[in-house]
Amino acid sequence: MEIKESKLAFYIFPFAIVLFIVARLWNLTDSCLWFDEIFSVHAASNDFSNFLTFIAQDLVHPPLFYFLLKIWLAIGGESILWTRLFAVILSILSIVPFVLLCHELSLTRTQILFAFMAFAVNGSLIKYAQEVRMYSLLVFLTLTSIWLFIRFIHSQTNANIKLVGLLLVNIFLIYTHYFGWLIIFSELLIVILQRQKIKQFLIHTVILFVTFLPWAIIVFISSNLNQGLTQNIGWQARPDLWQFLSSLHQPFYFPMSSLETTAIFLSLPILVISIGVIIYEFTKNKPEKNTKIIALFVLIPFILAFAASWILPLSIWGIRHITIIFVPYFIIFAISLSRFKLKRFSILVVLTFIIISGLVEFTRPKELFIWCAWEKMAKQIEPNAKIYAFEDLVAYHLWFANKNFEIIKINGYEDLPEDKAYFLPRGFDAIKIGDKTAINGDAFYLAFRDDKQIPSKQVLEDLRSKGYEIGDSIKIEAQGLIAFIFRVSRQTSP
Numbered sequence: 001m002e003i004k005e006s007k008l009a010f011y012i013f014p015f016a017i018v019l020f021i022v023a024r025l026w027n028l029t030d031s032c033l034w035f036d037e038i039f040s041v042h043a044a045s046n047d048f049s050n051f052l053t054f055i056a057q058d059l060v061h062p063p064l065f066y067f068l069l070k071i072w073l074a075i076g077g078e079s080i081l082w083t084r085l086f087a088v089i090l091s092i093l094s095i096v097p098f099v100l101l102c103h104e105l106s107l108t109r110t111q112i113l114f115a116f117m118a119f120a121v122n123g124s125l126i127k128y129a130q131e132v133r134m135y136s137l138l139v140f141l142t143l144t145s146i147w148l149f150i151r152f153i154h155s156q157t158n159a160n161i162k163l164v165g166l167l168l169v170n171i172f173l174i175y176t177h178y179f180g181w182l183i184i185f186s187e188l189l190i191v192i193l194q195r196q197k198i199k200q201f202l203i204h205t206v207i208l209f210v211t212f213l214p215w216a217i218i219v220f221i222s223s224n225l226n227q228g229l230t231q232n233i234g235w236q237a238r239p240d241l242w243q244f245l246s247s248l249h250q251p252f253y254f255p256m257s258s259l260e261t262t263a264i265f266l267s268l269p270i271l272v273i274s275i276g277v278i279i280y281e282f283t284k285n286k287p288e289k290n291t292k293i294i295a296l297f298v299l300i301p302f303i304l305a306f307a308a309s310w311i312l313p314l315s316i317w318g319i320r321h322i323t324i325i326f327v328p329y330f331i332i333f334a335i336s337l338s339r340f341k342l343k344r345f346s347i348l349v350v351l352t353f354i355i356i357s358g359l360v361e362f363t364r365p366k367e368l369f370i371w372c373a374w375e376k377m378a379k380q381i382e383p384n385a386k387i388y389a390f391e392d393l394v395a396y397h398l399w400f401a402n403k404n405f406e407i408i409k410i411n412g413y414e415d416l417p418e419d420k421a422y423f424l425p426r427g428f429d430a431i432k433i434g435d436k437t438a439i440n441g442d443a444f445y446l447a448f449r450d451d452k453q454i455p456s457k458q459v460l461e462d463l464r465s466k467g468y469e470i471g472d473s474i475k476i477e478a479q480g481l482i483a484f485i486f487r488v489s490r491q492t493s494p
Contacts (some may be wrong), residue, residue, distance in 0.1 A: 009109040016113060017095065020120035023252065024088045024129045026362065029080045032372040035393055035422050037132040038400045041078055042425065044070040050427075056222040057426035060232045062215055064175040065134035083132050091129030091136040094143055098327060101147035104154065105290045107335065114334035114347075119327055121354055123361075124247045124319055127254035134176050135320050141173040142183055142324045146297055149187045150290070153194060160200065167204050171211050179321045182301035184208060190296055222426075229314055235421040239309050239317040245271055247319045248326060251357035266357045273346050274333050281336035291335050297328040370449065373476035373483035375401040377447075380474050381485065386444040390459070393422040394447050394483075395431050408432045410439060415458050416448055436462065443489040449481050460486070467491050 033041065039058070043066045046054045051070070055063045069086060076082040098119065102112045119125065128135035148166040155162050173180035184205065191201045223229070247254070250267040281287055287295075302325055309317035340346060374394060378401035381387075386406040389395035395409040409424065412435045424431055432438075439459075446459065460470055471487035 006109045009113040013109070013113055013116065016116050016120055020095065020116070021092055023120060023126050024091055027366070028084050028088065028130055030366055031369055032375050033080060033083070033132065033400070034369070034371050035396060037083075038396060039425060040066065040069060040132045041073065041083060042400070042428075044073055045078075052218060053222075054425070054427050056215075056218045058232070059219055059223055059229060061134060061177065062175040064172060065137050068137070069132070084130055087132055087136045088129055090140050091125070094136070094140040094327075097140065097143040097147045101143060101150065102331065104147055104150045105294065105331070107331070108338065111331075111334045111338045114337055115327075115330045117354075118330035118333060121251040121358070122248075122326060122330075123250045123252050123254040123357075124323060125326060126252065128320055128323060133320070135323060138173075138177045138180065139323055139327065141169060141176055141180070143327055144169050145173050145180075145183055145187070146294075146328065149190075150293065153191065153197065153293075159197060163200055163204055167207060170204075170208055174208060174212055175215065177321070179301070179305070179324055182304055183297070183324060185304070186297050186300040189300060190293055193296075231420075231423055233314050233316065236309075236315040236317060238315050239306050244319065244322065245275075248329065249274055251354045252361040253357060266353055266360070269353050270350050273350055274337075277336040277340045277346060278332055280340060281332075285336075285339055287335075291332060294328050294331050298325045298332065301325050368476070368478040370478040370481045370483060371397055373478055374398050374447065376476060377474045377483065377485050378402050378405070381445060381487075386441060387447055387485075388439055388444060389447045390416040391418045391422070391448070392424045393419060394449070396422070396424060398447060399431055403430070406432075408434050408438060410434055410436065410459075412436045413457070413459050439463070443487070446486045446488055447484070449483055451481055453482065455482075455484060463488055 043051075043055050043058075051066075052063055055061070055066055069083075072086045073083065095116075098116065099112070102115065107115070125139065128139075145166065148162065148169055152159060152162045152166055170180070170184055173183060188201060188205055191198055246267045249271040251270070253266065281291075282295075302322065305317060305322055309315040337343060337346060371393065374397040378398055383402060383404050384406070386408070387398055388408050388410050389398060390410050390413055392409060395407050398405055399407050407430075409431055411433065424433075436459075439462075446463075448455075448457065448459075450457070464470065467490060468488050469491045471489065473487075474485045476483045
């Protein structure tokens with residue numbers, strides 16, 4: 001029976017790879033670049049003289065991804081397809097270290113197939129594989145690091161040579177995302193628990209710290225020149241365990257905005273089975289040494305990030321960051337499922353809900369996101385227009401849509417609330433900042449969002465009282481909100 005399953009898994013695996021790729025290319029260009037993706041392209045487009053300084057002022061991400069993106073954009077330009085394809089290709093490349101890791105762990109073909117299917121259809125990993133951010137690179141380097149680490153602790157000869165390869169990858173990892181340090185710490189703790197090769201790995205860790213020190217100094221200096229991390233992550237919520245578990249087990253689907261709700265009913269059966277078989281494996285069966293090691297790559301980063309986000313003044317939690325533990329978790333699930341007594345029934349249930357989730361997601365109507373409205377409306381006004389915006393998000397999207405616009409961000413209108421999760425990049429002065437008194441001129445535009453068809457905003461009343469005429473608006477409705485651009489001009493006496 002095991003031989004038949006192994007042959008079947010071997011023949012199915014190429015189709016699973018096709019599914020992996022198709023899921024990441026599906027609807028890739030249906031929506032515009034959103035705020036964080038715009039920042040990625042903006043950062044990558046900086047001259048080398050200002051490149052590191054600009055990224056350091058953002059504080060929360062190291063520069064490697066932006067450097068690689070800079071090369072990618074220099075080759076193919078800034079079209080949505082080409083730009084997002086960079087993240088997709090990095091995600092597809094993750095298949096290589098995944099397979100190598102599974103072979104290093106001596107997984108069977110069936111176990112590899114189970115783990116890869118979970119990897120292929122996970123909604124969060126699909127979403128972040130389509131986003132022009134560093135998360136697909138983070139997953140790729142995390143898997144490569146874990147594979148090389150397992151190979152290092154398994155090695156009987158040439159351990160130092162293998163450690164050099166791990167060192168290089170880990171340097172790339174910590175220069176991609178700060179959560180990469182959680183993987184390094186996990187590796188260090190595993191070496192200490194194994195009581196072998198401790199001295200070698202301590203030297204490796206010291207070299208990592210020394211290598212990272214120049215960037216840490218640059219960021220420290222930048223943090224003293226602005227509002228610090230509060231502006232970056234002060235809006236982040238404390239960890240939501242249910243949201244995390246749902247994202248970990250949700251096939252295909254991921255909420256693209258805070259206005260969407262997670263498809264809980266589709267992830268719940270998979271969640272129950274997954275947690276159930278893993279608990280059974282670690283309580284009733286005797287998990288192998290490699291399984292326990294991979295479990296530590298799930299538990300250590302999760303516990304550290306979860307605890308830090310409750311203890312520290314600011315939460316560092318984010319599903320996008322904690323994706324570093326997703327694939328190791330899928331490997332544990334695959335091992336546990338393959339050894340479970342009710343394996344066939346469990347597989348049938350999981351596959352059923354994966355298929356249902358796929359049908360729901362791939363037949364879901366296309367949705368226009370409110371941030372994409374600004375790019376569409378920008379094409380309907382003159383290219384050198386002066387535009388007053390009342391949110392950093394709106395101002396940044398309009399600037400990216402047409403860099404010939406004169407855009408002024410206006411503060412001070414309390415009836416025009418602003419999402420503090422988005423702010424103009426530090427060290428960026430192409431968008432001017434002003435208060436109510438900065439609005440002037442013979443003709444200009446106002447850009448803001450509202451939830452009413454006919455807004456009665458204070459800014460419109462103020463301008464009317466100053467002798468301005470509010471012209472017709474361009475508007476687009478999306479996600480329960482309406483994006484407005486009003487043309488404003490001085491009234492002329494009869």
